[in-house]
Amino acid sequence: MVAENILGQPKRYKGFSIDVLDALAKILGFKYEIYQVADSKYGSQLPNGSWNGMIGDLINKRADLAVSAITITPERENVVDFSKRYLDYSVGILLRKPEEKINIFSLFAPFDLAVWACIAAAIPVVGVLIFLLNRLQALRSSSSQNGPPGHLSNGVGSGTLHSAIWIVYGAFVQQGGDGVVGSVALRIVMGSWWLFTLIVCSSYTANLAAYLTVSRMDHAIR
Known part of the structure; x- marks a missing residue:
């Protein structure tokens, strides 16, 4: 006024x-x-x-x-009557818009470094476990059929360690494998690993979508 x-x-x-x-x-x-x-x-x-x-x-x-x-x-x-308010005043602080910085490592942002380290360690560990179970199945199969030791008739991959690790890595990136899981122990291990990869991949996809769409405020005032 x-x-x-x-x-x-x-x-x-x-x-x-x-x-x-x-x-x-x-x-x-x-x-x-x-x-x-x-x-x-x-x-x-x-x-x-x-x-x-x-x-x-x-x-x-x-x-x-x-x-x-x-x-x-x-x-x-308590002493006077007010009409309905028709103006709302609010106080705000103006800041300079920060410059957008493109980070090429933003794909790793949804998980912490400790989570990535655990995933990287779990792949060879599960691969070694599958390799040992596969070898155990091969020994049992050869002893029962009087075949040559190490011959795989119904296992995962070709029976080598790097093949088992490759199968585990392929399951983690949801690319499947090239072998048939025969024994019950292998089915339990592979089924647990598939469930683990499903949860991890779903969490990563959701966190990455939220990270890329939601703008995070950078506190410029120190």
């Missing part, structure tokens, strides 16, 4: 609050005269219980209504 004084004429007020007051006067059919309170205050309660400012003028019936961007507080609501 701004007051103007042009060529000695009385002050003329303008602004959003005055527009609201003019609309109310036109709809309800009343005339008004604006004046500023003597102490130029909104209104606060004094130690003796009285009020100053616009609230005090309303309580003492020196004014019929007050128009201003005044804050609605419980103390003020």
Whole structure:
């Protein structure tokens, strides 16, 4: 609400609050005269219980209504009636928009370094376990069939260690394998590994999508 004084004429007020007051006067059919309170205050309660400012003028019936961007507080609501608020003021802080930095290693961001290390260690460990179970199955099969030792008739891969690790890695990246799992122990190990890779891959996909779509706020204020 701004007051103007042009060529000695009385002050003329303008602004959003005055527009609201003019609309109310036109709809309800009343005339008004604006004046500023003597102490130029909104209104606060004094130690003796009285009020100053616009609230005090309303309580003492020196004014019929007050128009201003005044804050609605419980103390003020106990002594005067407020209309529904039509303006909301908020305080904000402006910061310079940070420069977007492209990180080529953002694909590793969904998991911590410890998680990647555990995954990298789990692949050869499971590969060695599958290799040992495959060899054990081969020995049992050769002893029962009197065949040459190490001959695999129904196992995973070709029976070598690097083939077993490759099969485990292929299952982790969801590319499948090239062998048939025969023994119950191999089925349990491979089934557990497939379930583990399903959970890890699903978690990685969800975290990567959230990481790439949700903008993370960088606290520029230190």
